[in-house]
Amino acid sequence: MRRTFLTAAGIALGVLLLTDVLRVWLPSIITVFGQAASTPAELMGGFALLWFVGAFAVVPLLRPLGSRGVAVVAGIALAGCRLGLLATDGGQAQLYVASAGLLAGLVWLAAAAVAGPDPLPGLVLGLAAGTGVHAAVGTFDLTWQGNAFAWSVTALLCLAFGAVLPAVTDQTTGSTPAVWFLAGPVLLLWTMIAGSPALAATAVSYARGEEAGIAGPGPGSALWTAALTAVSVGLFAAGALLVRPGAVAAIAGLVTLVAGTVLFALSWGAGLAAAIPVTALGLGLVLCATGLRAGTGEPSARRGFAAVGGMTVFAVAAVLYYAAYDIGYPNEWVPPAVAVLVAVVAGRPPYPRIEVDRSWIGVPVAAVAALLAGLLMPVGPATTAAPGTPGxxxxxxxxxxxxxxxxxxxxxxxxxxxxxxxxxxxxxxxxxxxxxxxxxxxxxxxxxxxxxxxxxxxxxxxxxxxxxxxxxxxxxxxxxxxxxxxxxxxxxxxxxxxxxxxxxxxxxxxxxxxxxxxxxxxxxxxxxxxxxxxxxxxxxxxxxxxxxxxxxxxxxxxxxxxxxxxxxxxxxxxxxxxxxxxxxxxxxxxxxxxxxxxxxxxxxxxxxxxxxxxxxxxxxx
CATH class of the missing domain: 3.60.10.10 (Endonuclease/exonuclease/phosphatase)
Structure with missing residues (x-):
C-alpha cells in the first residue's frame, strides 16, 4: 500500500506541476510569441507543436538511457522550471522557461509511462488537487502573484515532488498505452470544463444573477460556486473508483461525457452549471472503463509514445478550439470530438482483467472535495451603495x-x-x-x-x-x-x-x-x-x-x-x-x-x- 501511495503521489504532483506550467505556457504563446494575434496563427501553432515534436524525439532514447533515471532528471527539470517561472518578469524569459518546463514535463510523463506504473490513481489525485489549489487561490495562479506566499507554496510542492519522484517508476504493473494516452485529452476536458473553478463561478453568476442571460454576483454565489466545484470533483472520483468496471461503465461514460461536452458547447448561460458535473462524471466513468488491462511489466516505448501523443491531442484540440476566435470557424464540435475520442479509447474491450485496489484514493479526494466545499472563492461584491452625487x-x-x-x-x-x-x-x-x-x-x-x-x-x-x-x-x-x-x-x-x-x-x-x-x-x-x-x-x-x-x-x-x-x-x-x-x-x-x-x-x-x-x-x- 505504501509503495502504491508513493507512486500515485509522485504522478499526482507531476500532473499538478505540469498543469501549472501549461497555465503559463498557453497564454505566453498568445501574448508573448503571438503578440496578441499580430503573429500568423500558423507560425504560433508551429512553435507550439515544436516542443511536442522534441518530446517524441526523446522517447526512443528512454529505454537505452534508463526510463527511471530519465524520469527523475526530467522531473527535477520540471520542478526547476516551475520555480523559475516565479523569477521571470514576463517577456521572452517567461515564454522559454514555460516552454522548457513543458518539454521537461512531457519527457517526465513519457519516461514514467515507459516504466509502466498504474497512472490512474495519480491522475485522479493530480487533477482533483489541481482544481483544489486553483480554487484556493481564487483562480489567481501563484505564478502571477510572485509574492512570498507564492514562493513558499510552490517550493513546498516542488520539494514534495522531488521527495517522491523516485517512487513514480517503482511500481511496474504493466499498464497499457491506452491509459497513458488518455492523460492528455482528459486533462484538456478537466481543466477546460469539469475541473475549472472559474467556469463554475461563471455558471453560478448566470444562475444566481438577477437578469436572464446576464451574469452578476447574486446572494450566496460563493457557497454555490464552492459546492458546484466540490460536487464535480466528487463525481469524477466516484466514477473513476468503481470497483468492477465493464461494458455498462464504458457505455455510461460515453453517453455522459459526450452529453456534458455538448451541453458545454451549446450553453450561453446557466446551462453551464449542469455541463460541469455531467462532464466530470463522464470523465471518471471512462477512466474507470479503461482500468488496468493485462500487459507486460517490461519497459515499453509504446506507452511513452502514447503519453506524448495524448498530450499532443491536448495541444492540437486547444489550438483548434481557441484559434476559431481569431480565424473564424465553428468550434463547438471540438470538446464533444475530444470526448468521443476519450470514450472510444477508454471503452475498447477487453475490459480490465487485473484487480487493483484503488479504494484508498477516495480518502484524499474526499479531503479535496471537503476543502472546496468550505472555500469562499471571490465572486465579486453583491451589494450596491446608495445613489451617488446628484448629476x-x-x-x-x-x-x-x-x-x-x-x-x-x-x-x-x-x-x-x-x-x-x-x-x-x-x-x-x-x-x-x-x-x-x-x-x-x-x-x-x-x-x-x-x-x-x-x-x-x-x-x-x-x-x-x-x-x-x-x-x-x-x-x-x-x-x-x-x-x-x-x-x-x-x-x-x-x-x-x-x-x-x-x-x-x-x-x-x-x-x-x-x-x-x-x-x-x-x-x-x-x-x-x-x-x-x-x-x-x-x-x-x-x-x-x-x-x-x-x-x-x-x-x-x-x-x-x-x-x-x-x-x-x-x-x-x-x-x-x-x-x-x-x-x-x-x-x-x-x-x-x-x-x-x-x-x-x-x-x-x-x-x-x-x-x-x-x-x-x-x-x-
Whole structure:
C-alpha cells in the first residue's frame, strides 16, 4: 500500500506541476510569441507543436538511457522550471522557461509511462488537487502573484515532488498505452470544463444573477460556486473508483461525457452549471472503463509514445478550439470530438482483467472535495451603495486584453491600479475573460471586481465566458443585452445596457466592443449599437463606451454622431489609446447624449493591457 501511495503521489504532483506550467505556457504563446494575434496563427501553432515534436524525439532514447533515471532528471527539470517561472518578469524569459518546463514535463510523463506504473490513481489525485489549489487561490495562479506566499507554496510542492519522484517508476504493473494516452485529452476536458473553478463561478453568476442571460454576483454565489466545484470533483472520483468496471461503465461514460461536452458547447448561460458535473462524471466513468488491462511489466516505448501523443491531442484540440476566435470557424464540435475520442479509447474491450485496489484514493479526494466545499472563492461584491452625487458620475472604459499586460504577464495589480486611480463610479470593460484555458483559466472579471469593490454585470460575446462587463456601485435599475451581427469578424460582439441611479436621475450605460470585418470598418455593428442604445435609453440620458475599433471621421464613428450622440472626447482630441506602449489610434471612446456634459478627460499611461483606459466625468443637466 505504501509503495502504491508513493507512486500515485509522485504522478499526482507531476500532473499538478505540469498543469501549472501549461497555465503559463498557453497564454505566453498568445501574448508573448503571438503578440496578441499580430503573429500568423500558423507560425504560433508551429512553435507550439515544436516542443511536442522534441518530446517524441526523446522517447526512443528512454529505454537505452534508463526510463527511471530519465524520469527523475526530467522531473527535477520540471520542478526547476516551475520555480523559475516565479523569477521571470514576463517577456521572452517567461515564454522559454514555460516552454522548457513543458518539454521537461512531457519527457517526465513519457519516461514514467515507459516504466509502466498504474497512472490512474495519480491522475485522479493530480487533477482533483489541481482544481483544489486553483480554487484556493481564487483562480489567481501563484505564478502571477510572485509574492512570498507564492514562493513558499510552490517550493513546498516542488520539494514534495522531488521527495517522491523516485517512487513514480517503482511500481511496474504493466499498464497499457491506452491509459497513458488518455492523460492528455482528459486533462484538456478537466481543466477546460469539469475541473475549472472559474467556469463554475461563471455558471453560478448566470444562475444566481438577477437578469436572464446576464451574469452578476447574486446572494450566496460563493457557497454555490464552492459546492458546484466540490460536487464535480466528487463525481469524477466516484466514477473513476468503481470497483468492477465493464461494458455498462464504458457505455455510461460515453453517453455522459459526450452529453456534458455538448451541453458545454451549446450553453450561453446557466446551462453551464449542469455541463460541469455531467462532464466530470463522464470523465471518471471512462477512466474507470479503461482500468488496468493485462500487459507486460517490461519497459515499453509504446506507452511513452502514447503519453506524448495524448498530450499532443491536448495541444492540437486547444489550438483548434481557441484559434476559431481569431480565424473564424465553428468550434463547438471540438470538446464533444475530444470526448468521443476519450470514450472510444477508454471503452475498447477487453475490459480490465487485473484487480487493483484503488479504494484508498477516495480518502484524499474526499479531503479535496471537503476543502472546496468550505472555500469562499471571490465572486465579486453583491451589494450596491446608495445613489451617488446628484448629476455627476466618473466613467472609465478599458479594453483589458483578458488581464494580460504588454509583458505577457497576468497583471491584475496593474489593471486595478489603473482603474482605481480614476476613482470611477462606472467601469466599462472589453475583452473580459472568465474561464478560457488558453488564458490560464482565470475568472478575470471576478478577481478585478473583488479588488475594486464594484459589483458587475457581464454579457457574453464570443462565448459564454468571453465578453463585456459593466462595474458599478450605483444602484442598478434595469439591464439588457443584444448580440450583434458577426459580419465576418471571428470574435462575437454584443451590446450590454445597464441603467443606473445617479443621485435620483437615471443614466443608461451601454458597453460594447465592435468587431470590424476583414478589410472594413464595423459600420453595421455601429448601426445596431446605436439603435439598441436609443431603444434602451428610452428618453433617458445615455453613454455608449468601449473599444469601438473606429476613429473619429470614420464611417462607423459617424454612425453614432448621426444617431444624435456626441463625441465625449472632442475637446481633448487627439486622444490615442492603442497600442499602450506607443498610442496612435483613437479607438476607445465615450459617446454621450447631448444633455450630458463631459469634463476631466484622461487616458492615463499604463502597460497593464495593450490599450489605455479612457476616463471622463459626466454631468447630467
Amino acid at each position: 455627476t458620475v466618473r466613467v472609465v472604459a478599458y479594453n483589458i486584453r483578458m488581464g494580460f499586460g504588454l509583458d505577457g504577464r497576468f497583471d491584475l495589480a496593474g489593471l486595478t491600479a489603473a482603474i482605481s486611480a480614476q476613482r470611477p463610479d462606472i467601469v466599462l470593460l472589453s475583452e473580459v475573460d472568465r474561464a478560457w484555458l488558453l488564458n490560464g483559466g482565470h475568472d478575470t472579471l471576478t478577481l478585478l471586481a473583488d479588488r475594486l469593490g464594484m459589483p458587475y454585470r457581464f454579457a457574453p460575446a464570443a462565448d459564454a465566458v468571453w465578453g463585456d462587463a459593466v462595474l458599478t456601485r450605483l444602484p442598478v435599475v434595469y439591464t439588457a443585452t443584444s448580440r450583434l451581427g458577426p459580419v465576418g469578424a471571428p470574435t462575437g460582439a454584443q451590446a450590454l445596457g445597464v441603467t443606473v441611479d445617479v443621485g435620483g436621475a437615471e443614466l443608461a450605460v451601454v458597453s460594447t466592443h465592435l468587431q470590424p470585418p476583414p478589410g472594413g470598418g464595423p459600420v453595421s455593428q455601429a448601426r445596431e449599437v446605436a439603435a439598441f442604445a436609443r431603444g434602451f435609453a428610452a428618453g433617458r440620458a445615455v453613454v455608449v463606451g468601449g473599444d469601438l475599433n473606429t476613429q473619429p471621421g470614420d464611417e462607423a464613428f459617424t454612425v453614432f454622431t448621426e444617431a444624435g450622440l456626441v463625441d465625449g472626447f472632442a475637446a481633448a482630441r487627439p486622444l490615442p489609446s492603442s497600442p499602450a506602449d506607443a498610442p496612435r489610434e483613437q479607438i476607445d471612446h465615450l459617446l454621450v447624449s447631448p444633455e450630458i456634459g463631459v469634463t476631466d478627460v484622461a487616458a492615463p499611461r499604463t502597460e497593464a493591457s495593450d490599450h489605455l483606459p479612457v476616463a471622463a466625468t459626466l454631468t447630467l443637466f
